[in-house]
Amino acid sequence: xxxxxxxxxxxxxxxxxxxxxxxxxxxxxxxxxxxxxxxxxxxxxxxxxxxxxxxxxxxxxxxxxxxxxxxxxxxxxxxxxxxxxxxxxxxxxxxxxxxxxxxxxxxxxxxxxxxxxxxxxxxxxxxxxxxxxxxxxxxxxxxxxxxxxxxxxxxxxxxxxxxxxxxxxxxxxxxxxxxxxxxxxxxxxxxxxxxxxxxxxxxxxxxxxxxxxxxxxxxxxxxxxxxxxxxxxxxxxxxxxxxxxxxxxxxxxxxxxxxxxxxxxxxxxxxxxxxxxxxxxxxxxxxxxxxxxxxxxxxxxxxxxxxxxxxxxxxxxxxxxxxxxxxxxxxxxxxxxxxxxxxxxxxxxxxxxxxxxxxxxxxxxxxxxxxxxxxxxxxxxxxxxxxxxxxxxxxxxxxxxxxxxxxxxxxxxxxxxxxxxxxxxxxxxxxxxxxxxxxxxxxxxxxxxxxxxxxxxxxxxxxxxxxxxxxxxxxxxxxxxxxxxxxxxxxxxxxxxxxxxxxxxxx
Amino acid sequence: xxxxxxxxxxxxxxxxxxxxxxxxxxxxxxxxxxxxxxxxxxxxxxxxxxxxxxxxxxxxxxxxxxxxxxxxxxxxxxxxxxxxxxxxxxxxxxxxxxxxxxxxxxxxxxxxxxxxxxxxxxxxxxxxxxxxxxxxxxxxxxxxxxxxxxxxxxxxxxxxxxxxxxxxxxxxxxxxxxxxxxxxxxxxxxxxxxxxxxxxxxxxxxxxxxxxxxxxxxxxxxxxxxxxxxxxxxxxxxxxxxxxxxxxxxxxxxxxxxxxxxxxxxxxxxxxxxxxxxxxxxxxxxxxxxxxxxxxxxxxxxxxx
Numbered sequence: 001x002x003x004x005x006x007x008x009x010x011x012x013x014x015x016x017x018x019x020x021x022x023x024x025x026x027x028x029x030x031x032x033x034x035x036x037x038x039x040x041x042x043x044x045x046x047x048x049x050x051x052x053x054x055x056x057x058x059x060x061x062x063x064x065x066x067x068x069x070x071x072x073x074x075x076x077x078x079x080x081x082x083x084x085x086x087x088x089x090x091x092x093x094x095x096x097x098x099x100x101x102x103x104x105x106x107x108x109x110x111x112x113x114x115x116x117x118x119x120x121x122x123x124x125x126x127x128x129x130x131x132x133x134x135x136x137x138x139x140x141x142x143x144x145x146x147x148x149x150x151x152x153x154x155x156x157x158x159x160x161x162x163x164x165x166x167x168x169x170x171x172x173x174x175x176x177x178x179x180x181x182x183x184x185x186x187x188x189x190x191x192x193x194x195x196x197x198x199x200x201x202x203x204x205x206x207x208x209x210x211x212x213x214x215x216x217x218x219x220x221x222x223x224x225x226x227x228x229x230x231x232x233x234x235x236x237x238x239x240x241x242x243x244x245x246x247x248x249x250x251x252x253x254x255x256x257x258x259x260x261x262x263x264x265x266x267x268x269x270x271x272x273x274x275x276x277x278x279x280x281x282x283x284x285x286x287x288x289x290x291x292x293x294x295x296x297x298x299x300x301x302x303x304x305x306x307x308x309x310x311x312x313x314x315x316x317x318x319x320x321x322x323x324x325x326x327x328x329x330x331x332x333x334x335x336x337x338x339x340x341x342x343x344x345x346x347x348x349x350x351x352x353x354x355x356x357x358x359x360x361x362x363x364x365x366x367x368x369x370x371x372x373x374x375x376x377x378x379x380x381x382x383x384x385x386x387x388x389x390x391x392x393x394x395x396x397x398x399x400x401x402x403x404x405x406x407x408x409x410x411x412x413x414x415x416x417x418x419x420x421x422x423x424x425x426x427x428x429x430x431x432x433x434x435x436x437x438x439x440x441x442x443x444x445x446x447x448x449x450x451x452x453x454x455x456x457x458x459x460x461x462x463x464x465x466x467x468x469x470x471x472x473x474x475x476x477x478x479x480x481x482x483x484x485x486x487x488x489x490x491x492x493x494x495x496x497x498x499x500x501x502x503x504x505x506x507x
Numbered sequence: 508x509x510x511x512x513x514x515x516x517x518x519x520x521x522x523x524x525x526x527x528x529x530x531x532x533x534x535x536x537x538x539x540x541x542x543x544x545x546x547x548x549x550x551x552x553x554x555x556x557x558x559x560x561x562x563x564x565x566x567x568x569x570x571x572x573x574x575x576x577x578x579x580x581x582x583x584x585x586x587x588x589x590x591x592x593x594x595x596x597x598x599x600x601x602x603x604x605x606x607x608x609x610x611x612x613x614x615x616x617x618x619x620x621x622x623x624x625x626x627x628x629x630x631x632x633x634x635x636x637x638x639x640x641x642x643x644x645x646x647x648x649x650x651x652x653x654x655x656x657x658x659x660x661x662x663x664x665x666x667x668x669x670x671x672x673x674x675x676x677x678x679x680x681x682x683x684x685x686x687x688x689x690x691x692x693x694x695x696x697x698x699x700x701x702x703x704x705x706x707x708x709x710x711x712x713x714x715x716x717x718x719x720x721x722x723x724x725x726x727x728x729x730x731x732x733x734x735x736x737x738x739x740x741x742x743x744x745x746x747x748x749x750x751x752x753x754x755x756x757x758x759x760x761x762x763x764x765x766x767x768x769x770x771x772x773x774x775x776x777x778x779x780x781x782x783x784x785x786x787x788x789x790x791x792x793x794x795x796x797x798x799x800x801x802x803x804x805x806x807x808x809x810x811x812x
Contacts, residue, residue: 053809074691089686091679092801102679103690105672112672153690 001028003065004192005050005081005161010059012045016393019045020056021216027161027192032183034195034203034224037213038236038433039403040391043196046213047163050194051076051083074103082154086166088146092139097121099138100153124155129185144175151182162186163194168202169431180206198236198433200229212236237435247445252469253282256317256422256453257303263311264298266477271295273302274477275312282421285444285454287468288479290497292459295477297339300426300457304336305329316422330359335415339426339457341404345411348400352392353381355399356414363418384413389439405436412443423447426457441467461493475499512645514762519646520720522758523657524549524712524729528736529743529750530657530664531708535580536745537668538701539681539694541804543598544583545709546733547605552576552713554609557724558616560626560717568626569653569714576710577703579605584702588695591806602733610726623724626717629653651719653711660708664747677701681800684807694807709733731783738786744797753789760785 006026012019020042027033037043048054050061052070061068063079070076073083090099101117118134125132130148133141138149147167154162164183168176183193183206197203203210204224212219212235219235233241257280266272273295280286288296301307303314305326314321321329330336338344346355357366357377366373381395388409392402399407408428415423425444429437444467448454458464464471465485472479473496481488481496488496528545535542542548552572560568579601586597610620617623629652637647668674679687680697688694712732717724735757742756743749764781767773 072691073689077691083689085689089683089689091682091686093682093798094675094679098675102675102687103692105675107672110672111670112675 001030003027004029004063005194006062006065007046007050008060008062010046010049010056010061012042012049012054012056014393018216020049023059023213023216023218025211025218025221027194028208029192030187030190031209032187032193032195032207034197034207034210035213036196036198036200036203036210036232036236038198038435039405040215041213041236042216043213044165045216047083047165047194047196050163051081077154077157077159080158080160082157082159082162084147084150084154084162084164084167086169088150090138090146090149093137095137096132096134096141096149096152099149100156104157121152121156124152128155128182128189130182142175143170144178147171147175147179148182151186159191161192161194163196165196166198167195168197168199176202200232200434203232204229214238233434236433237438241434241438247467248449250283250449250451252284253451254317255279255315256282257455258315258318259299259303259312260315261312262299262302262309262314264295264302264307264309264477270298270307272477273298273309276474276478277312278472278479278482280422280453280455282451282453283448284470285448285456285468287456287458287464287471288474289458289461289464289471289493290474294474296426296457296474298477299474300336300339300424300455303329303424303455304334327359330420333419333421335418335420335423337408337411337415337423337425337428339430341407341411346399346407349398352385352390352395352397352399352402352410353378355410356381356384356395358414360414360418380417384410384417388413405432408432408436408440412440416443416447421452423452423454424457425454427459428456429458429460429463461490461497473497512642514766516645516650517765518755518759518762519654520651520758521761522755523651523654524715524720524732525736525739525757526751526754527653527657527660527712527715528705528709528733529740529754530660530747531705531712532737532740533664533668533705533745533747533750534677534701534708535705536701536740536803537681537800538677538698539684539800539802539805539807540584540587540698540702541594541598542580542583542702542705543595543734543737544579544601544605545598545705545736546729546731547598547602548576548579548706548709549713549716549729549733549736550602550605550609550727551579552710553717553728554612554623554713554724555710556714557623557626557717558612559714560628561624565627565629565718568718569629569711572710572714572718573707574710576706576708576713578706580703580706580709581699583706584699587806588698588702591808594804594806606727613724613726617724621726623717625723628719628722651715653715653719657715658751661747661751668747678800680807681802684802688807688809698807709736712736735782735786738790741797741799742789745800756789757782757785 003026008024010020010023023046035043049056052072052075068079097114097118100121105112121134130152132145132148138146167179171179186193195207207224209221209223211221214236259276259278262273262276264273271293290296298307302309305321305324316332316334342348361367361372366377378395385395390406390409392406429440444454456464456467468485471483471485473481475497476499528549532542532545555575556568556572559571583597583601586592587594614620631649632652634647637643668678676692677697679692680694684694713729716728739753739757740750742753760782764778767778
């Protein structure tokens with residue numbers, strides 16, 4: 001088959017690191033070629049080079065055998081390379097057609113013929129089996145449909161090579177299935193798809209060939225039919241990866257967190273909590289399973305003093321948290337890994353070391369009166385960077401320059417550094433790659449083994465079941481069922497999660 | 508009935524400067540640049556409008572005012588778009604600068620710090636057909652052509668924003684500049700043009716005040732209308748038709764306040780407050796529901812820092 005895209009010896013350096021180191025690979029017509037690698041392996045940089053956002057320091061790029069230089073996204077698309085970004089590049093207030101034609105209006109005289117444009121989009125939808133309401137405002141569409149708009153956008157511009165950056169990260173399992181149907185259809189029509197992901201099961205399902213990157217280098221290209229998840233994971237991480245977690249039996253201690261009949265009234269932007277009760281002992285991980293948006297966030301916020309509650313009580317080590325602010329609650333020994341690390345966990349423009357003491361800066365070790373002990377904090381940060389294997393150019397960098405996994409490690413390092421007795425971990429591995437996930441899980445289990453109580457909230461059922469000692473299923477603001485992993489079949493759990501069973505939790 | 512029509516005509520005259528400035532603000536804001544310097548741009552327009560009218564006639568006055576408004580807007584664009592200075596800070600600075608420059612040039616060119624000699628306005632016109640209906644007489648006869656222009660600009664603005672490539676791209680740049688950039692829409696030029704259009708409109712509106720309304724330049728004659736225009740645009744949800752009704756509301760309030768001032772029932776200071784109090788109330792009550800362009804106020808750069 002014809003080589004549509006070929007890279008030879010691409011190298012890109014940034015101050016303090018080599019993001020792409022002598023990368024070579026090729027993609028064929030009608031092929032789904034996956035690029036896998038952990039966060040920071042250099043996938044994003046490589047994509048930015050292919051789409052012309054960055055220029056490589058060394059190396060060559062060929063399209064259909066011809067050497068090319070890509071001068072920017074617009075040049076890339078003119079040469080048939082279309083990028084479908086992980087964070088959608090859509091304009092929520094525009095409708096589907098407006099989004100698709102933007103920048104490619106083809107309107108001599110400057111007046112847009114929307115009817116003609118719509119017709120053209122309709123034809124594309126038909127050709128590739130895309131179901132979509134073209135008049136809808138994009139902001140009102142589901143995530144899966146928004147992704148279709150993104151794909152249509154590049155097809156409308158005549159892309160031959162489609163780059164999909166982590167396309168399944170934001171999709172539900174059902175939407176992933178639908179996406180794969182679309183991708184197979186595109187492949188059939190002779191398009192080439194570069195599929196960037198670190199979800200190995202999906203990569204194995206959809207790709208023809210897989211190229212693995214690690215720390216900026218190509219580790220190898222393998223055929224999907226001739227490899228396994230285990231082999232890929234090892235290539236990615238550079239060592240064997242345990243998919244099962246080792247969890248020794250520990251004797252549980254005192255009740256650390258007790259929630260009794262917690263009540264929060266619902267409103268537009270918060271879910272109600274309805275007589276919610278649970279308790280967690282030292283040396284125990286308590287997992288909350290449940291479809292997102294059933295009150296998990298409100299529970300966490302009530303515990304952390306971010307949301308006032310209307311009834312019931314929350315006892316942390318026997319003391320009520322009522323009336324305490326978040327700082328006081330943290331000082332009673334609560335570590336908090338927030339669901340949205342960009343909103344709550346970090347201050348993105350601030351440096352890594354500043355983020356490392358965020359909220360702890362009043363401790364006598366770190367400051368006196370107005371003076372921050374910078375040297376002390378920086379040396380502590382360097383120590384933590386090593387201990388938590390945080391990959392960065394310098395601790396003076398603004399933290400937004402770090403990958404998600406490394407950002408999360410900073411939060412984890414900070415929250416564990418003051419030895420809290422209770423750890424609230426909300427979606428602790430969301431958006432992270434295998435290596436980072438394994439690391440976070442290991443740290444949480446380590447904390448549990450050391451006699452901490454852990455409250456784990458996750459939308460990923462598998463994660464909850466593998467980590468937790470006990471699990472509470474949350475539905476509509478209540479714990480509808482508590483169980484020990486292994487006690488219930490998956491199907492039964494699913495029914496509780498969807499509210500098919502109604503049973504009051506065993507506090 | 509005649510009184511109501513007189514009142515409407517007066518309201519319309521008050522509406523026009525706010526309306527035109529608000530329409531200009533739409534271009535700037537929808538491209539993603541908050542323009543709090545509208546007041547200063549209006550002031551600039553008022554001053555140079557009077558100067559131009561004095562020397563080159565009313566049309567020359569308007570053209571000079573528009574040009575000077577664009578020039579001041581260009582400063583705002585360079586500072587906020589290219590150098591990514593906080594847009595509010597720049598806007599405030601523009602207002603202070605415009606005030607100072609107006610006074611400086613007033614002394615230099617008119618020999619008086621706060622007023623200009625009186626100037627000739629544009630010839631008044633009648634609206635054909637409507638002028639023959641006796642009820643509509645006050646609003647259809649003997650009016651400034653700028654009033655007609657202002658109302659036409661509402662439709663033009665709508666058409667440009669909704670039907671043209673330029674409008675689509677301008678809005679895209681204000682909603683999600685990164686997305687626009689990746690689609691090959693150049694963010695910086697569109698923001699420059701957006702800001703400069705707002706300067707042109709504000710300059711025109713300012714010149715209307717000096718040339719058409721009072722027939723002279725008076726220091727501080729804009730009386731916060733630039734800010735009211737900004738409020739009207741927000742109240743109008745960043746849309747031309749909405750901004751028209753919002754501007755009309757303010758114009759109406761001002762017309763009322765003038766009437767009541769004449770009646771001397773309530774101390775006039777309180778009556779004079781009506782449009783401003785209304786602005787505050789509207790902003791407090793409505794803004795929560797308004798849907799600003801998603802990226803307004805946020806400077807754009809490719810690397811994200």
